Amino acid sequence: MDCVICKHGTTESGLVTVSLSRGNTVIVVKEVPAEVCANCGEYYLSEEVSKKLLSKANAAVASGAEVEILRYAA
Ligand SMILES: [Zn+2]
Numbered sequence: 419m420d421c422v423i424c425k426h427g428t429t430e431s432g433l434v435t436v437s438l439s440r441g442n443t444v445i446v447v448k449e450v451p452a453e454v455c456a457n458c459g460e461y462y463l464s465e466e467v468s469k470k471l472l473s474k475a476n477a478a479v480a481s482g483a484e485v486e487i488l489r490y491a492a
Pocket residue numbers: 421422423424425426427455456457458459460
């Protein structure tokens with residue numbers, strides 16, 4: 419697909435590190451499958467991946483962690 423941020427690049431499948439913050443909790447998820455713009459590096463997550471990230475984030479918040487570093491596949 420074409421990148422909507424820079425409008426020049428096209429995206430390729432790759433792995434990215436995503437960080438999320440919820441209240442006092444920061445969640446970093448490594449090796450997340452995404453479409454990555456070859457030009458500007460912007461990444462796009464599928465709906466399925468986004469949902470999984472949110473459920474991991476919610477679990478980290480529920481556990482009371484301030485910083486949680488996870489691997490997507492774990
Ligand atoms: Zn781009």
